Amino acid sequence: MIIDINFVGLIITSIMASAVPLILASCGELITERSGVLNLGVEGMMIIGAISGFALMTVTGSLFIAVVGAMIAGVLISTIFAFLTQTLITNHVATGLALTIFGIGISAMIGKNFVGIPGKEFPVLFKSLKDTIPFLSPILFGHSIVFYFAFTLPFFTNYFLKKTKLGLIVRAVGDSPESASNQGINVKLVRYSCILYGGAMCGLAGAYLSMIYTPQWIENMTGGRGWIALALVVFSTWNPIKILIGAMIFGGLTIIQFHMQAMGVRIPVQFLTALPYIVTIVVLVVISRDSRKIRLSTPSSLGKSFYKDN
Amino acid sequence: MNTNLKISNIIKIYPGCIANDNVSLEFESGKIYALLGENGAGKSTLVKILSGVIIPDQGKIFLNKNILKLNSPLDAKKNDIGMVFQHFNLFETLSVFENLIIDSDETKENLREKIELIMKKYNFLINLDVPVLNLSAGQKQKVEIIRCLIRNPKVLIMDEPTSVLTEQETSELFLSLKKFSEEGILIIYITHKLKEVIRLCDEVAVMRKGKLVSVSEIKNENIESLANKMVGQNLKTIKKKKAKTSTDQLIKITNLNFISEDPFETNLNNINFSVNRGECLGIAGISGNGQSELFQILSGEIISNKNSIEFNKNYIGDLNPQERREYLMAFSPEDRLEQAAIPQMKIFENVALNNFKSSNFFKNGLINENKIKEHAKKIISDFNVNTDNIELKSQFLSGGNLQKLIIGRELITSPDLLICFNPTWGLDVGAINYIHETLIKINEQDKSIILISTDTDELLKLSDKISVIHKGKLSKIMNAEEVTSEKLGVLMGGGEID
Numbered sequence: 001m002i003i004d005i006n007f008v009g010l011i012i013t014s015i016m017a018s019a020v021p022l023i024l025a026s027c028g029e030l031i032t033e034r035s036g037v038l039n040l041g042v043e044g045m046m047i048i049g050a051i052s053g054f055a056l057m058t059v060t061g062s063l064f065i066a067v068v069g070a071m072i073a074g075v076l077i078s079t080i081f082a083f084l085t086q087t088l089i090t091n092h093v094a095t096g097l098a099l100t101i102f103g104i105g106i107s108a109m110i111g112k113n114f115v116g117i118p119g120k121e122f123p124v125l126f127k128s129l130k131d132t133i134p135f136l137s138p139i140l141f142g143h144s145i146v147f148y149f150a151f152t153l154p155f156f157t158n159y160f161l162k163k164t165k166l167g168l169i170v171r172a173v174g175d176s177p178e179s180a181s182n183q184g185i186n187v188k189l190v191r192y193s194c195i196l197y198g199g200a201m202c203g204l205a206g207a208y209l210s211m212i213y214t215p216q217w218i219e220n221m222t223g224g225r226g227w228i229a230l231a232l233v234v235f236s237t238w239n240p241i242k243i244l245i246g247a248m249i250f251g252g253l254t255i256i257q258f259h260m261q262a263m264g265v266r267i268p269v270q271f272l273t274a275l276p277y278i279v280t281i282v283v284l285v286v287i288s289r290d291s292r293k294i295r296l297s298t299p300s301s302l303g304k305s306f307y308k309d310n
Numbered sequence: 311m312n313t314n315l316k317i318s319n320i321i322k323i324y325p326g327c328i329a330n331d332n333v334s335l336e337f338e339s340g341k342i343y344a345l346l347g348e349n350g351a352g353k354s355t356l357v358k359i360l361s362g363v364i365i366p367d368q369g370k371i372f373l374n375k376n377i378l379k380l381n382s383p384l385d386a387k388k389n390d391i392g393m394v395f396q397h398f399n400l401f402e403t404l405s406v407f408e409n410l411i412i413d414s415d416e417t418k419e420n421l422r423e424k425i426e427l428i429m430k431k432y433n434f435l436i437n438l439d440v441p442v443l444n445l446s447a448g449q450k451q452k453v454e455i456i457r458c459l460i461r462n463p464k465v466l467i468m469d470e471p472t473s474v475l476t477e478q479e480t481s482e483l484f485l486s487l488k489k490f491s492e493e494g495i496l497i498i499y500i501t502h503k504l505k506e507v508i509r510l511c512d513e514v515a516v517m518r519k520g521k522l523v524s525v526s527e528i529k530n531e532n533i534e535s536l537a538n539k540m541v542g543q544n545l546k547t548i549k550k551k552k553a554k555t556s557t558d559q560l561i562k563i564t565n566l567n568f569i570s571e572d573p574f575e576t577n578l579n580n581i582n583f584s585v586n587r588g589e590c591l592g593i594a595g596i597s598g599n600g601q602s603e604l605f606q607i608l609s610g611e612i613i614s615n616k617n618s619i620e621f622n623k624n625y626i627g628d629l630n631p632q633e634r635r636e637y638l639m640a641f642s643p644e645d646r647l648e649q650a651a652i653p654q655m656k657i658f659e660n661v662a663l664n665n666f667k668s669s670n671f672f673k674n675g676l677i678n679e680n681k682i683k684e685h686a687k688k689i690i691s692d693f694n695v696n697t698d699n700i701e702l703k704s705q706f707l708s709g710g711n712l713q714k715l716i717i718g719r720e721l722i723t724s725p726d727l728l729i730c731f732n733p734t735w736g737l738d739v740g741a742i743n744y745i746h747e748t749l750i751k752i753n754e755q756d757k758s759i760i761l762i763s764t765d766t767d768e769l770l771k772l773s774d775k776i777s778v779i780h781k782g783k784l785s786k787i788m789n790a791e792e793v794t795s796e797k798l799g800v801l802m803g804g805g806e807i808d
Contacts, residue, residue, distance in 0.1 A: 165412075172401045172412050179399035182363055183413050184384030291572055296403050296441060 009135040011255060016139070017213060019251030020150040021046070021205040021222075025229035026236070026243050027153045028201025033233055034161065035194035036174040036301035040096025041081055043226025044103025045199050049074045049206025051107040051114070054217045058117055067146070067207050074203020075196050077103060082195040085305065086188050092303045100226065108219045119215025146208050153201075157240035170194060174299030177306035187306055202226070224273070231280040237287055237297040250276040313339035313374060313464040313496045315360075320369035322355055329355040330366065331520040339464070339496040342487060344507040344528075346500075347517035348540055348738030349709060353500050354396075356517070357467050360498075361393035362386035373464070387413070392458025396470040398450050402443040406453055409442055414460060421460070428459050432486050446598065447474035448482075455486070466490060467498045472506060473736060476596040477766060477799040484510050502540070502738055504533045505767070518542050541740055558587040560758050561727055562620040568603055568612065568782075576600035578607070578782045585727070585775075590749070590759040592773030592790070594766055594798050600782035601762045602644065605731045608760065609641040610634045622726065635664060640720035642730035646709065650716045653705035657697070658686035660704050661719050685722070693718030694744060710741025717748060728752060729760045734768060746772060766795045766802075780804050 025042050032039050039045075053070035057063060081099050084090045125148065126141035161167040169190060173180045177187045209225070210217055228250050235250075236242035257272040287294055315337040322330040329352045337343050347353045358364040360371065362380035371378040373389055380386050386393065401409050407422065414421050422438070429436065434452045442450060451471060458466055468487070472480045487510065491497050499511055507514055508528060516523040516539045523539050561584065568578035578600050585591045595601055606612040608619070610631040619627040621637055631641065643649035651660045662671045662682045671682050686700045693714045697707065704712060713733060720728060733749070734742040749759055749772055762779075763769050769776055769790075776793050778785040778801035785801050797807050 168404070168408055168412055172404060172408075175401040175403050176399075179401055182361075182383050182395065182399045184362075184382055184387060185413075295443065300403065 005135050006138070009138050011259065013139050015248060015252045015255045016151070017143075017147065017251075018254050019247035020147055021208050021213070021225055022229050022232055022247040022250055023150045023153060023243060024146075024205035024208065025202045025226060026232040026247065027157045027240060028198035028205075029229060030157065030233050030236070030238060030240060030243065031161075031170065031201075032194045032198035033302055034174045034238060034299050035170050035191050036177055036299050036304065036306070037085065037191050037195055038092045038096065038303035039078070039081055039099070039195060039198055040093060040230065041078070041099025041103065042198075042202055042229050043222055043224070044100035045074050045077050045202035046103075046206040046209070046222045046226045046229075047107040047220070048077045048103045049203030050210035050221055051111045051206075051217060052203065053207030054119065054210040055110060055114055057120055057211060058114060061120075063120065063122060063211070066211060067204065070207030070211075071200040071203040074199040074201070074206070076199075078195050078199025078202070081199075082192045086191050086195070089305045089307050092305070104220060111217050111219055114217040115219070117217065119211060122212045122215065144208075144212050146204065146212060150208075151244070154240040154244045161240070171299075174301055177301050177304075181306070181308055187308075191306075202229075205229070228276050231277055235280045235283050237294075238299065239297065249279065313337075313494070314372075315465055315496060316372040317356075317360070318370050318372070320356065320359060320366050320371075322352075322359065322364065322366045328352075328520045330359070330369075333369075333517070333520075333522050335515055335522065335525065337465075337496055337498060339494050340491065341512040342491050342497045342499055342510055344499050344501060344511035344514040345517065346502065346504070346507055346514055346536060346540055348502055348740065349736070350519075350738070351517040351540075352520040353517050354469060355520075357393065357469055357498070357500055360386065360465075360467060361391060387461060390461065390464040391467065392461060392463035392465065393467045394451065394454040394458060394469065394471060396473060398454055400442045400450055400453060403441055405439050405441055406436060406445070407438040409453060410438075410457055410460065413457075424460060425456060428456055432489065433482075448476065448479035451475065451479075451483070459490075463495060465496045465498065467500070469500045470502070471499075472501070472503065474597070476764070476802060477795065478803055480506075504536050504540075504739075507536060508533060516540055537739060556586045556588045556756075559584050560587050560589075560622060561585050561760075563608075564618055564620070566607065566614060566618040568607060568614065570603065576603055576782045578603055581784050583777060583784060583787055585758050585760060587726075587758055588753055588756040589774045590753050590761055590772050591787070592769035592776040593760065593762045593779055593784070594769050594776060594802060595762075595764065595779035596802050597764050599779050599802075601731065601764075601779060603782070604779065605641075605643065605729065605762055608729050609639075609643070635723070635725075638723070638726040640664075640723065640725035640728045642713075642716055642720055642728065642733055644731040644735065646712050646716060647705065651704045651712060654703060656701050656703055657690075657707070657715065658683045658700040660715070661686040661689060661700075664719055689715060689718040689722055692722065693748070708741075710737045710744075713737060713741065713745060717745060721748070721752065725757065727758045727760065729762070731762045732764060733761070734763075734765065742768075766798050769798070770795060778802055 025046055029039060029042055049070040052073035053066045056069040057066035060066065077099065081095055084095045085092050122144050124142045124144055130137055130142035161171060169185055173185060173187050173190045181187045206222065209221060232243055232246045232250060235246045253272055253275050257269065260267060318334045320330045320333045333356060345353045355364060359366045362383045362385045365381060371380060378389055410425060411418065411421055425438065434456065436449050436452055442453065471483060475483060487497055501507060511528055513525065513527055514531060514536065515525045516536065518540065563581055563583050566578060566581040570577055576599060581604065583591065593601065607614050610629055613630065614627045616625050616628040621639065624637060626634055626637060647653045671678055683700055690697065690700065695711050695714045695718065697711065707715065717733065734745050753759060761769065761772055770793065773790045775787050776790050777787045778798060780802060781804065800807055
């Protein structure tokens with residue numbers, strides 16, 4: 001079998017495209033988790049972003065309003081989570097799960113009127129350069145702005161966490177909210193901000209799905225990507241750069257599954273769908289062998305409620 | 311420049327407890343003040359108010375005659391009040407430098423320079439670029455102190471600073487504190503250790519049950535007078551009678567080695583010792599030198615070579631704690647709330663946790679609640695645990711009461727050997743006294759004790775023989791009468807004595 005280099009390029013491009021929502025959602029969730037908050041509502045926030053983006057695009061006709069609106073929708077739904085877990089001190093896990101269920105339900109309700117409506121074409125950048133270099137240029141050029149944003153986001157996130165004062169504060173809160181509070185850091189404010197930022201990124205990830213990746217509204221169209229994004233954060237051991245690698249692997253598994261089916265390789269689809277989770281567990285087992293490393297990279301207060309006693 | 315800190319009529323009430331009942335005090339710079347009291351006397355509440363962590367219900371604070379509004383720790387910092395908490399407020403996974411820069415407005419370069427200067431001036435040696443979790447307790451405390459010094463504080467409050475320090479580290483700390491005081495920093499020193507007050511401070515304020523009992527100069531006080539003020543009654547001093555020299559060997563450890571895969575644990579190197587009946591063997595050492603590994607091996611949490619531990623002529627090195635209890639061993643681990651008891655469980659449920667075969671606590675897999683409750687009530691009355699509610703969750707017991715409960719739970723089966731690890735850590739004088747009395751009593755009943763402790767006074771008071779553990783190695787075993795705390799200090803630091 002001769003492998004066409006352009007065909008390989010095409011596969012890589014499609015893997016990257018499928019990695020975009022994973023990168024966006026997990027970079028957002030990574031910031032949230034670094035502040036010590038475990039938000040399991042990623043899937044719910046993504047699907048809210050997806051329906052909001054699609055609905056706003058259909059109603060207003062403006063892609064810009066739709067994308068920004070989807071992010072705002074993500075922020076709004078994550079505000080519910082933030083209010084419950086930070087102000088009313090509810091359990092992170094239960095609240096996050098409820099958020100996902102709520103998101104899936106409400107998106108299906110709003111989405112009823114938008115089923116079957118065709119999406120709009122989303123403008124791509126550097127279209128003219130797309131055919132200049134074989135193999136490379138389809139990978140590099142001719143994608144939406146969200147695509148480019150997603151592939152630079154891990155680097156910005158890394159820079160933010162490691163090099164900026166605010167990033168240090170986020171890490172400090174995740175390490176020990178009690179100490180942070182005693183140092184005069186407003187733990188609630190930091191955690192609220194991180195949750196809301198995570199919501200915005202999940203909203204954007206959802207909008208990418210319904211407006212760019214498959215421009216239409218289908219009920220439950222996130223299809224478990226939120227859960228993969230959550231697994232990805234753990235897989236990356238809370239390191240944004242590793243999210244990039246992980247998203248390519250996890251995204252690749254989906255794409256390769258299509259091509260393998262086309263080539264007649266018979267691997268059960270269910271197995272391939274389960275692979276990201278299996279890989280995450282394997283990675284967890286490997287890193288857990290080094291207790292020091294896991295201690296240094298995991299936010300110590302992850303999932304624990306913090307309240308000041310006065 | 312003189313600093314005058316005045317607090318007047320501070321009241322803080324919690325449901326069911328008055329933490330500060332109309333407390334007024336005045337401090338002047340140039341002196342070191344002790345704030346003395348038992349656990350729960352309200353001194354921690356008072357300093358938390360001074361550092362802005364807790365807001366008082368009533369009362370005012372003045373710094374140099376200006377009224378201070380301390381609504382958050384930030385306000386205290388802004389007003390040059392520095393505080394080193396008993397439980398460090400550090401971010402373990404961040405580097406030392408990151409810990410210091412987080413609340414500083416200076417550039418990295420300036421701050422680093424400033425820190426280097428401070429470290430040079432006070433002889434602190436700390437690598438700024440390692441994560442805090444790599445540091446020893448003494449080093450962590452220095453990081454906290456540096457954090458305060460960066461801001462050129464007028465007031466420095468130290469909350470129970472020596473509870474995690476070794477003898478040497480304590481001396482170093484006292485030298486630094488005296489230096490700070492000479493430089494005009496007002497120092498408030500919170501403690502329940504009387505010796506330290508006498509050694510370090512100029513004036514002492516004693517608190518009891520939320521009230522200020524007395525303010526006096528140290529030169530007019532001695533340990534007994536302070537202890538009596540603190541407890542509010544005359545404390546009887548307990549002394550150990552010299553044990554009859556018994557030759558009946560109870561436990562013998564031979565060639566015990568332990569190599570850990572965990573970099574945070576200490577390897578044990580060729581440990582040999584034996585304890586006779588009726589004897590108390592004290593094991594001194596700076597925390598983290600292998601004590602917790604040794605305790606875990608002795609208690610069976612870590613299984614070792616079968617022949618390395620001989621107890622009552624049986625080889626038991628490969629038995630788990632449960633099985634060792636059947637041979638009449640008993641254990642009181644260091645961490646009361648994490649290792650010895652389950653905080654969310656009720657008192658009587660915790661009592662059942664070390665269930666021994668003969669107890670009949672469980673029948674056909676079912677819990678015999680009445681039996682356990684009866685047993686729990688007996689422990690509570692026999693061991694003076696200050697509660698009558700055995701349904702109470704253990705986390706609501708004070709440290710002293712919880713320790714009495716645990717020791718009681720272990721002793722009520724009348725074991726031949728009790729192995730305890732820092733049994734009085736963080737307890738107040740009354741509770742310490744009670745625990746010490748109990749330990750002496752069981753020695754008198756011809757039972758043996760292995761006492762692993764970082765408190766040298768305690769070891770000298772209770773032990774018949776003492777050894778020091780340093781970097782996983784045990785020193786030779788010495789008779790307690792020949793040992794002084796200075797000698798122990800040298801051995802604990804890795805030195806040699808002849």
